[in-house]
Amino acid sequence: QEAVCIFGTGDLGRSLGQRLLQSGYRLVYGSRRPHICGPIPPGAQVMSHEIAARSASLVFVCVHREHYDFLETLAPHLKGKVLVDVSNNLKKNMYPEANAEFLQRLIPGAHVVKAFNTLSAWALQNGPSDANRQVYLCGNSPEAKQAVAEIATKLGFNVQDRGSLSAARELEDFPLQLFPEWRLPMRLTIGLTAFFFFYLLARDVIFAYVDQGKDNSFRIMVSLANKVFPIVSLILLSLCYLPGVIAAFLQLYRGTKYKRFPDWLDRWMLCRKQLGLIALALASLHVLYTLIIPIRYYVRFRLAANTISQIKENKTFVFDTTMGWRTDSYYSMGILGFGLYLLLGIASLPSVSNALSWREFSFIQSKLGYLTLFFCTFHTYLYGWDKFLFISYYKWYTPPGYMLCLVVPSVVLLLKLLLLLPCVDKSLTRIRQGWE
Amino acid sequence: QEAVCIFGTGDLGRSLGQRLLQSGYRLVYGSRRPHICGPIPPGAQVMSHEIAARSASLVFVCVHREHYDFLETLAPHLKGKVLVDVSNNLKKNMYPEANAEFLQRLIPGAHVVKAFNTLSAWALQNGPSDANRQVYLCGNSPEAKQAVAEIATKLGFNVQDRGSLSAARELEDFPLQLFPEWRLPMRLTIGLTAFFFFYLLARDVIFAYVDQGKDNSFRIMVSLANKVFPIVSLILLSLCYLPGVIAAFLQLYRGTKYKRFPDWLDRWMLCRKQLGLIALALASLHVLYTLIIPIRYYVRFRLAANTISQIKENKTFVFDTTMGWRTDSYYSMGILGFGLYLLLGIASLPSVSNALSWREFSFIQSKLGYLTLFFCTFHTYLYGWDKFLFISYYKWYTPPGYMLCLVVPSVVLLLKLLLLLPCVDKSLTRIRQGWE
Amino acid sequence: QEAVCIFGTGDLGRSLGQRLLQSGYRLVYGSRRPHICGPIPPGAQVMSHEIAARSASLVFVCVHREHYDFLETLAPHLKGKVLVDVSNNLKKNMYPEANAEFLQRLIPGAHVVKAFNTLSAWALQNGPSDANRQVYLCGNSPEAKQAVAEIATKLGFNVQDRGSLSAARELEDFPLQLFPEWRLPMRLTIGLTAFFFFYLLARDVIFAYVDQGKDNSFRIMVSLANKVFPIVSLILLSLCYLPGVIAAFLQLYRGTKYKRFPDWLDRWMLCRKQLGLIALALASLHVLYTLIIPIRYYVRFRLAANTISQIKENKTFVFDTTMGWRTDSYYSMGILGFGLYLLLGIASLPSVSNALSWREFSFIQSKLGYLTLFFCTFHTYLYGWDKFLFISYYKWYTPPGYMLCLVVPSVVLLLKLLLLLPCVDKSLTRIRQGWE
Numbered sequence A, B, C: 001q002e003a004v005c006i007f008g009t010g011d012l013g014r015s016l017g018q019r020l021l022q023s024g025y026r027l028v029y030g031s032r033r034p035h036i037c038g039p040i041p042p043g044a045q046v047m048s049h050e051i052a053a054r055s056a057s058l059v060f061v062c063v064h065r066e067h068y069d070f071l072e073t074l075a076p077h078l079k080g081k082v083l084v085d086v087s088n089n090l091k092k093n094m095y096p097e098a099n100a101e102f103l104q105r106l107i108p109g110a111h112v113v114k115a116f117n118t119l120s121a122w123a124l125q126n127g128p129s130d131a132n133r134q135v136y137l138c139g140n141s142p143e144a145k146q147a148v149a150e151i152a153t154k155l156g157f158n159v160q161d162r163g164s165l166s167a168a169r170e171l172e173d174f175p176l177q178l179f180p181e182w183r184l185p186m187r188l189t190i191g192l193t194a195f196f197f198f199y200l201l202a203r204d205v206i207f208a209y210v211d212q213g214k215d216n217s218f219r220i221m222v223s224l225a226n227k228v229f230p231i232v233s234l235i236l237l238s239l240c241y242l243p244g245v246i247a248a249f250l251q252l253y254r255g256t257k258y259k260r261f262p263d264w265l266d267r268w269m270l271c272r273k274q275l276g277l278i279a280l281a282l283a284s285l286h287v288l289y290t291l292i293i294p295i296r297y298y299v300r301f302r303l304a305a306n307t308i309s310q311i312k313e314n315k316t317f318v319f320d321t322t323m324g325w326r327t328d329s330y331y332s333m334g335i336l337g338f339g340l341y342l343l344l345g346i347a348s349l350p351s352v353s354n355a356l357s358w359r360e361f362s363f364i365q366s367k368l369g370y371l372t373l374f375f376c377t378f379h380t381y382l383y384g385w386d387k388f389l390f391i392s393y394y395k396w397y398t399p400p401g402y403m404l405c406l407v408v409p410s411v412v413l414l415l416k417l418l419l420l421l422p423c424v425d426k427s428l429t430r431i432r433q434g435w436e
C-alpha cells in the first residue's frame, strides 16, 4: 500500500496520523526536527520534510499558515503531488486570500485540496463516536479531490464536494461560525424578554412603589422571572407555527406551490427549530420557577399571615369548587402541555429524528405541536380566567402580560382551524400534490 | 464523469439534484418546460425530457405516479437505462400494482429500481445530520441495483437491498407507516388507563357523591390523574420485565434455547422498549403532578383548615417519628427510582445506545432496570403501608388502586429472585451458552 | 456474486446471515445437522460444514470456542480461505491464548481474521439504528483483512484495523468491558459521598442525639441526602474545570505546549466528561429532593407549629425584605445554574455534539460551563449567607458542609479569573498557537 505523508507533528498531525494508521495506511511524517519531535503514533516514521515528501504522492500540510514559507523551498519535490491544506485562521478575513489559495500560489505545481479543516484534533482522536461527521473539500483538480475523498471515506467520514478552490474561503469560515442559525431566534428572544421585563417591572414593581410606596423589588428574582419566561415561551411557540399557516394561505391565494415564498418567510421557516428549542428552554425555566413557589419565604409568610388573619377575624372560608376546578385544570393543562413540549424536544434530537420516517416526524412536530400550542394557550386562558373583566388589573391602563401574550397563539390556532375546514383542506392538499 | 439525469424539477428533484452536485456528479434535468421551470440548483442543466434522457444512463423519475404516462412516449430513449422510481402514494393500496412495477410495465426495456422513496426532500437538503439514514432498494437487475447503490453510498447513505421488484410495494408502504411498533403498547396503555380511570372515578368521586352527597369532581383533574398515571406506569414497567422472566422459565423447562418462543412472547419482547418509554412518560407526568401538589388551592385550603382547627380545638399534635421516616422514605425511593428511570430512558436514545457495548447496554437496561422496578415497587409499598388493614379503604369492597397495581411487579420481582438462586442461575447460563 | 459461508446456525449466525442477505450477498450455512437446524433467514442454503466450506472462500465461524475442534477435521477444505473468528469469552483470561490465535494454530493453512465480535446478534438484526457502529478487526494477512473490511463496509459499519492477530486478545476483551472510563470518576464520587454522608450524619443526627438526646434520624432520608448530593455535585463540577486551569498554568510556566502533561493530568482530563455527567445526575437528584420539600410531613408539621406558636404568643412577624431578596436570589441562581447544567448535558449527547462545530462545542462546554459553575457557586454562597459568622453552626468545631464544598469551586473560579487577565490571556494564546 502506498504511503501518505503528513507535514508537522503537532496536535492535528498526530491525531490525523493515528486515524490513518488505524485505517491501514502507511504513514511518514515530515518534521523540522525529525529526531526531537514530540510523541508520534506508533507505526509511523519521521523524516525531514524533503525525504518524507518524496516517499508519498499525497501530503497533509498540518502546519499553521504563518509557517508556510518553508514549503517554497520544497516546491520541486512537491510538483504533481496532492497537497491537502487543513489550516484554519483565528478570525474571519485575517488574510486577503484563503490559506489554500495562498498555498496554491506558493507551489503552483502541486494540486492543492482544501479539506478536513472543520474537524478538530480531538474529534479525530475519538474516532467511533464522530463517525457520521462530514468532511468538506474543494480544489481545482478532480483527481486530487478524488484521492482525498477516498481517504476521508476510508476514515469513516462522509465527503461533501464544494467545488473549486475558490470555495476555500467559505470552508475556512466554517469552524469560526458560532451558531449562525441561532442568531435570529436568539435576538428575537432577547428583544421580547427585555420588552416584557420592563413592561412587567413597571406594572408589578414601579407601580406599587409609585402608587402605594411599597417596596416590591424582591419580586424581580422569582415572580417577575416567572412571568417573563412563560410569556416569551408561549409567543415563541406560536411563532413556530405562524409561518406554516401563512405559507398555507399564500399557497391557497396563489393557487400553486411552484412559486417561491418571499425571502423573509423562507428564513423564518428555516429557524423554526431554533425558535421551538428556545421556547422549550424558557418553558422549562417556567416550570422550575413554578415548582419552587411553595418553598419561597414570601409565599410561606403570606400563607401563614392569611391563616392568622382568618383566625383573628374568626372568619370561616368555605371551599370554592369552581376555584378548585379552575386551578387544578390550569395546572393539568400546563403539565400536559409541558409533557408534549418535552416530546417535541426529544424528537428533534438528531439521533431520534433520524430514526423517524418523514411522516412520523411531521406527526410529532406538526400535529402534536399544535396540540402543545393548544394546551399551553388554554392553560394561560384558564390562568387568566375572568381577570380581564376587572379594572384593577389594568394598572396604568396597561393590560396584564398574559393577556398580551395570548394574542399571537389565539390567532394561529384560529387560522389553523380555518385551514382544517374540509373544503379549504382539500384544495390545499391538491395544490401541495402539484396540481395547478 | 458520467452524468445522471433527473426527470422533474419539483421538490424532490431539486433536493436530490443538489445533493448529487455536492457529491461531485454531473447533472441534467428533464423537464416539461425547460425554460420556465422553477429554481434549480446552480451547476445543473435543464433540457427537454428526451435530450436529458439521452445524455445519461441513469434516470431518477421524480414525478408523481399520476403523470407517468408521458414516459411511454420516451420509451425508445430509455431502453437499457436504469430508471429509479422514487414515488410514494398518499394511501396504502391506492393502486392495484406498485408504482415501480407499473413503471416497469410501461417501459419494459428499462431496468427499474425502486429506491430513495423513504427519504424526504427535506432530509435530502439537510445532508449532514441525516448522514446515517438508510436507503432501501429493490429491482430485478443486479447491475442496475449496483449502480444505484453506488450513488446512494456516495451521497452518504447506507444501502439495504430488499430483493426483486416485487418488494416495491413493501418499500412504498414504509413512508406511510405511523409508529407501527408503538401500536400494541399504546393500545395496552389506553386500555389500562381507561380501566383505572373509571375504577378510581367510581371509588374517589362517585362513591363520595353517593355515600355522602359530596361533590368531589374537581379531583379528577389532579388527584385522579396522579393516581392513574403512576399506577399504569408501574404496571407497564413490570410488563417490560415479565417476558424476560417467562422466557427464562420456558428455557429452563425446555432445557434448550434452540426452540423458538411462542409468537406472542416474541412479539411482546419486541415491544419492551416502547412499553418502557411510555412508562417513563407516565412516570414523568406523575412526578410533575406530585410536585405541584403544594400549590393547589385545595391543598392550601386543607392545610389552613387543619391549622385553624388545631388552634380552635386547642389540641397539640406531637411529631410522629415513624410517620416522618415513612413519608421521607417513600419520597426518597420515588426519587431514586425516577432517577434510574430517566437513566434507562437516556440510555435508549439511539446515539447513546450505539456508543455502549452490548454488555454495558444490558447492564443498564437489565440490572439497573430491575433496580428501578424494585425502587418503584418499594415506593408504592411504603406509600400503601398499613392502609390495606383498614376496612374503610375498601370502598364498595374494592381495593384501592395502588394495591391492584402492586400485583404484577411483586410477581416479577419474586420470579426474578428465584432465577437468581445459584442453582437455577447456573443451569440457565449453561442453556444460554448453547448446552443442551 | 461469490458466496460467503457461515458455520453455525445459532443466534449470531442467523443475524449475521440476515444482514448479509439484505446487502446482496449469496449465503451458505454450514451446520452439524443441516436438515434439522433452527429457522434460518429465507434465501440462504444449509449444508454440511464440508460442502459449505467448499463453495465459498470466506467463512464466518459463528460457533463457541469450546466447539472449535470439529474444524480440525475440515482443515484441508479450509486451506487458503479466510476464516473470520467472531467469538467472545465469558470472562477475561479464560484461556491462555486468544480464541483467534487458537483457531489459527488449529488451522495453520487458513487466514484467520478476528472481527465482528464487538457486535451483538441483536444489534446486527436491528440494522439501521446501529449504522454508525464500529467493527474492529485484526489479522496477519492484509488481503484477508481487506476482504472482511469490504464486507463490513457493505453492511454499513465503519472498520478499524487494529493490526496483526496478536491484537486479538485486546479485541476479545472489548465486549467484556463495563464502563472503563467511568471507573475513576465513579470511585471518586463514592468516596466523596461516603465522606460527606458520615460527616453530616455526625453533625446533623449524632450531635443532636448526643447533645440534646433528640432523635433526628428520620432526616437521613431527605434532609441529609439533599445536602450530600448537591455538595458532591458542586465539587465534581469544579473538578471538571480544575485540570484545564492547571494545564494552562503549566503551559504558561513551561512556555510551550509541546511538552506532554504529567500522566495524572492527562488521565484527569480524559474523564472530565464522566465527572460532569455524574455531577449532573447528582444535581438532578438535589433538585428533585428540593422540590418535594413542601410536601414532607416534617415540613408541614413545622410550618403549622410555627403558625400556631405565632398565634399563641400573639407575635406579629414583619416581612423581611432582605430575606425575601436573598432566598429568591438563591433559588433563581440555582434554577439558572441547573438550566445551564442541563444544556451541558444535552450538548454532550453524541448526536448533538456531532452536529456542533468544534468552536460551538467548546463555547458550550467551556464558556457556558464556567458560567454554570459560577451560578452554582453563587447559589451556595447566597444559601450560606452570614451563617459562617455564628458559632452555633460550628457543631463540634466542624464547619457546615456547604462551607467545605465551596473551597474548590472558589479556587477554580479565582484562577480562571487570573487567566482571563489580558496579559496572561495573550501569552497563553500565543503558546497554544504554537509559539515557543
Ligand SMILES: Cc1cc2nc3c(=O)[nH]c(=O)nc-3n(C[C@H](O)[C@H](O)[C@H](O)COP(=O)(O)OP(=O)(O)OC[C@H]3O[C@@H](n4cnc5c(N)ncnc54)[C@H](O)[C@@H]3O)c2cc1C
Residues within 6 Å of the ligand: A237, A240, A241, A242, A243, A244, A245, A247, A248, A251, A261, A269, A272, A273, A274, A275, A276, A277, A279, A280, A341, A344, A345, A347, A348, A349, A353, A362, A365, A366, A367, A369, A432
Ligand atoms: C420543542 C420544539 C422542537 C422543534 N424541533 C423542530 C425540528 O427539529 N425541526 C423542525 O423543522 N421544526 C422543529 N420545531 C418547529 C415546528 O414544530 C415544526 O417546524 C413544525 O413542523 C411546524 O409545523 P407546521 O405544520 O406549521 O409546518 P409544516 O408542516 O412544515 O407546513 C408548513 C407549510 O410550509 C410548506 N413548507 C415547509 N417548509 C418549506 C420550504 N422550505 N419550502 C417551501 N415550502 C415549505 C409546507 O409544504 C407547508 O405548506 C420545533 C418546535 C418545538 C416547540
Ligand SMILES: Cc1cc2nc3c(=O)[nH]c(=O)nc-3n(C[C@H](O)[C@H](O)[C@H](O)COP(=O)(O)OP(=O)(O)OC[C@H]3O[C@@H](n4cnc5c(N)ncnc54)[C@H](O)[C@@H]3O)c2cc1C
Residues within 6 Å of the ligand: B237, B240, B241, B242, B243, B244, B245, B247, B248, B251, B261, B269, B272, B273, B274, B275, B276, B277, B279, B280, B341, B344, B345, B347, B348, B349, B353, B362, B365, B366, B367, B369, B432
Ligand atoms: C425507560 C425504559 C427504556 C427502555 N429502553 C429499551 C431499549 O432501548 N431497548 C430494549 O430492548 N429495551 C428497553 N427497555 C425494556 C427493558 O428494560 C429491556 O428490554 C431489558 O433488557 C429487559 O431485561 P431482561 O433482563 O428482562 O431481558 P433480557 O436480558 O433480554 O433477557 C430476557 C431473556 O430472553 C432472551 N431473549 C431476549 N430477546 C430474545 C429474542 N429476540 N429471541 C430469543 N430470546 C430472546 C434472552 O436470552 C433472555 O433469555 C426499556 C425500559 C425502560 C423502562
Ligand SMILES: Cc1cc2nc3c(=O)[nH]c(=O)nc-3n(C[C@H](O)[C@H](O)[C@H](O)COP(=O)(O)OP(=O)(O)OC[C@H]3O[C@@H](n4cnc5c(N)ncnc54)[C@H](O)[C@@H]3O)c2cc1C
Residues within 6 Å of the ligand: C237, C240, C241, C242, C243, C244, C245, C247, C248, C251, C261, C269, C272, C273, C274, C275, C276, C277, C279, C280, C341, C344, C345, C347, C348, C349, C353, C362, C365, C366, C367, C369, C432
Ligand atoms: C454536564 C456536563 C457534561 C460534560 N460533557 C463533556 C463532554 O461531552 N466532553 C468533554 O470533553 N467534557 C465534558 N464536560 C467537562 C467540561 O465541561 C469540559 O471538559 C470543558 O471543555 C472543560 O473546559 P476547559 O476550558 O477547562 O477546558 P479546555 O477548553 O479543554 O482547555 C483546557 C486546556 O487543556 C488543553 N487540553 C485539553 N485537552 C488536552 C489534551 N488531551 N492534551 C493536551 N492538552 C489538552 C487545552 O489546550 C487547554 O490548554 C462536561 C461537563 C458537564 C458538567
Ligand SMILES: NC(=O)c1ccc[n+]([C@@H]2O[C@H](COP(=O)([O-])OP(=O)(O)OC[C@H]3O[C@@H](n4cnc5c(N)ncnc54)[C@H](OP(=O)(O)O)[C@@H]3O)[C@@H](O)[C@H]2O)c1
Residues within 6 Å of the ligand: A007, A008, A009, A010, A011, A012, A013, A030, A031, A032, A033, A037, A061, A062, A063, A064, A065, A067, A070, A086, A087, A088, A089, A116, A117, A118, A119, A120, A121, A122, C432, C433, C434
Ligand atoms: N488542532 C486542531 O484541532 C486543528 C483543527 C483543524 C485544523 N487545524 C489546522 O492544522 C494546522 C496545524 O494545527 P495544530 O493544532 O496541529 O498546530 P500545532 O500543534 O501548533 O502544530 C504545528 C506543527 O507545525 C510544525 N511547525 C511549527 N512551526 C513551524 C515552522 N516554522 N516551520 C515548519 N513547521 C513548523 C511543527 O511540527 P514539527 O515540529 O514536526 O516541524 C508543529 O508541531 C493549523 O493550520 C491549524 O489551523 C488544527
Ligand SMILES: NC(=O)c1ccc[n+]([C@@H]2O[C@H](COP(=O)([O-])OP(=O)(O)OC[C@H]3O[C@@H](n4cnc5c(N)ncnc54)[C@H](OP(=O)(O)O)[C@@H]3O)[C@@H](O)[C@H]2O)c1
Residues within 6 Å of the ligand: A432, A433, A434, B007, B008, B009, B010, B011, B012, B013, B030, B031, B032, B033, B037, B061, B062, B063, B064, B065, B067, B070, B086, B087, B088, B089, B116, B117, B118, B119, B120, B121, B122
Ligand atoms: N417531496 C418529497 O419529500 C418526496 C419524498 C419521497 C418521494 N417523493 C416522490 O417524488 C415524486 C416527486 O415528488 P415532488 O414532491 O418532487 O413533487 P412535485 O414538487 O409536485 O414535483 C413534481 C414534478 O413533476 C413534474 N411534473 C408534474 N406534472 C407532470 C406531468 N403531467 N408530466 C410530466 N411531468 C410532470 C414537474 O416537473 P417539471 O415542471 O420540471 O416537468 C414537477 O415539478 C413523487 O412521486 C413523490 O411521491 C417525494
Ligand SMILES: NC(=O)c1ccc[n+]([C@@H]2O[C@H](COP(=O)([O-])OP(=O)(O)OC[C@H]3O[C@@H](n4cnc5c(N)ncnc54)[C@H](OP(=O)(O)O)[C@@H]3O)[C@@H](O)[C@H]2O)c1
Residues within 6 Å of the ligand: B432, B433, B434, C007, C008, C009, C010, C011, C012, C013, C030, C031, C032, C033, C037, C061, C062, C063, C064, C065, C067, C070, C086, C087, C088, C089, C116, C117, C118, C119, C120, C121, C122
Ligand atoms: N450472540 C451474540 O450476540 C454474539 C455476539 C458476538 C460474538 N458471538 C460469538 O459468536 C459465536 C456464536 O454465538 P451464538 O450466540 O450464535 O451461539 P449459539 O446460539 O449457541 O450458536 C452456536 C452454534 O454453533 C453450532 N454448534 C454448537 N455446538 C457445536 C459443536 N459441538 N460442533 C459444531 N458446531 C456446534 C450450532 O450450530 P449448528 O447446530 O448449525 O451446527 C449452534 O447453533 C460465539 O463464539 C460467540 O462468542 C456471539
Ligand SMILES: CCCCCCCCCCCCCCCC(=O)OC[C@H](COP(=O)(O)O)OC(=O)CCCCCCCCCCCCCCC
Residues within 6 Å of the ligand: A339, A340, A342, A343, A346, A347, A351, A352, A355, A356, B273, B277, B278, B280, B281, B282, B284, B285, B287, B288, B342, B345, B346, B348, B349, B350, C129
Ligand atoms: C406526554 C408526556 C411526556 C413526558 C416526557 C416524556 C419523556 C420520555 C418519552 C419518550 C418518548 C420518545 C418518543 C420517541 C419517538 C420514537 O419513535 O423514537 C424512536 C427512537 C428510535 O428507536 P429505534 O432505535 O428502536 O429505531 O427511539 C428513541 O429515540 C427513544 C427515545 C428515548 C427518549 C428518552 C429521553 C430521556 C430524557 C427524558 C427527560 C424527561 C424529563 C422529565 C422531567 C420531569
Ligand SMILES: CCCCCCCCCCCCCCCC(=O)OC[C@H](COP(=O)(O)O)OC(=O)CCCCCCCCCCCCCCC
Residues within 6 Å of the ligand: A129, B339, B340, B342, B343, B346, B347, B351, B352, B355, B356, C273, C277, C278, C280, C281, C282, C284, C285, C287, C288, C342, C345, C346, C348, C349, C350
Ligand atoms: C441516578 C439519577 C439520575 C438522574 C438523571 C440523570 C441525568 C444525567 C445522567 C447522565 C448519565 C449518562 C449515562 C450514559 C452512559 C454512557 O456511557 O454513555 C456514553 C455516551 C457516549 O460517550 P462517548 O461519546 O464519550 O463515547 O455518553 C453519553 O451519551 C452522554 C449522555 C448525556 C446525557 C445527558 C442527558 C441530558 C438530559 C437530562 C434530563 C434530566 C432531567 C432531570 C429532571 C429533573
Ligand SMILES: CCCCCCCCCCCCCCCC(=O)OC[C@H](COP(=O)(O)O)OC(=O)CCCCCCCCCCCCCCC
Residues within 6 Å of the ligand: A273, A277, A278, A280, A281, A282, A284, A285, A287, A288, A342, A345, A346, A348, A349, A350, B129, C339, C340, C342, C343, C346, C347, C351, C352, C355, C356
Ligand atoms: C437555559 C435553560 C435550559 C433549560 C433546559 C433546556 C432544554 C432544552 C434546550 C435545548 C437546547 C439545545 C441546544 C443544542 C445546541 C445545538 O445547536 O444543537 C444542534 C442540534 C443539531 O441540529 P441540526 O440537526 O439541525 O443540525 O440540534 C439539537 O441537537 C437539538 C437538541 C434538542 C434537545 C432537546 C432535549 C430534550 C430534553 C429536555 C430535558 C429537559 C428537562 C427539563 C426538566 C424540567
Ligand code: HEM
Residues within 6 Å of the ligand: A223, A226, A227, A230, A231, A233, A234, A237, A283, A286, A287, A290, A330, A331, A334, A335, A336, A337, A338, A341, A376, A379, A380, A383, A400, A401, A402, A405, B288, B292
Ligand atoms: C408543569 C407545567 C406547568 C405548570 C405547573 C404551570 C403553572 C403555572 C402557574 C402556577 C402559573 C401562575 C404563575 C403566577 O402566579 O405568576 C402559570 C402561568 C403561566 N403559564 Fe404555566 N405552567 C406550566 C406549563 C406552562 C407551559 C408549558 C407554558 C407555555 C409556554 C405556560 C405558560 C404560562 C403563561 C403564559 C402564564 C402566565 C404568566 C403570567 O403572566 O403570570 N405554562 N403557570
Ligand code: HEM
Residues within 6 Å of the ligand: B223, B226, B227, B230, B231, B233, B234, B237, B283, B286, B287, B290, B331, B334, B335, B336, B337, B338, B341, B376, B379, B380, B383, B400, B401, B402, B405, C288, C292
Ligand atoms: C420524584 C419521584 C417521585 C415522587 C416524589 C413520588 C411521590 C408520590 C406521592 C406523593 C404519592 C402519593 C400521591 C397521592 O397522595 O395521591 C405517590 C404515589 C404513587 N407513586 Fe410515586 N413518586 C415518585 C416516583 C414514582 C415512580 C417513578 C413511580 C413508578 C411508576 C411511582 C409510583 C407511584 C404509585 C404507583 C403511587 C400510588 C398511586 C395511588 O394509588 O395513589 N412513583 N408517589
Ligand code: HEM
Residues within 6 Å of the ligand: A288, A292, C223, C226, C227, C230, C231, C233, C234, C237, C283, C286, C287, C290, C331, C334, C335, C336, C337, C338, C341, C376, C379, C380, C383, C400, C401, C402, C405
Ligand atoms: C432548580 C435548581 C435549584 C434549587 C431550587 C435549589 C435549591 C436549594 C435549596 C432550597 C437548598 C437548601 C437545602 C436545605 O435547606 O437543606 C440548596 C442548597 C444547596 N444547593 Fe441548590 N438548588 C438548585 C440547584 C443547585 C445546583 C445546580 C447546585 C450545584 C451543584 C446546587 C448546590 C447546592 C448546594 C451545594 C447546597 C448546600 C447544601 C447544604 O449543605 O445544605 N443547587 N439548594
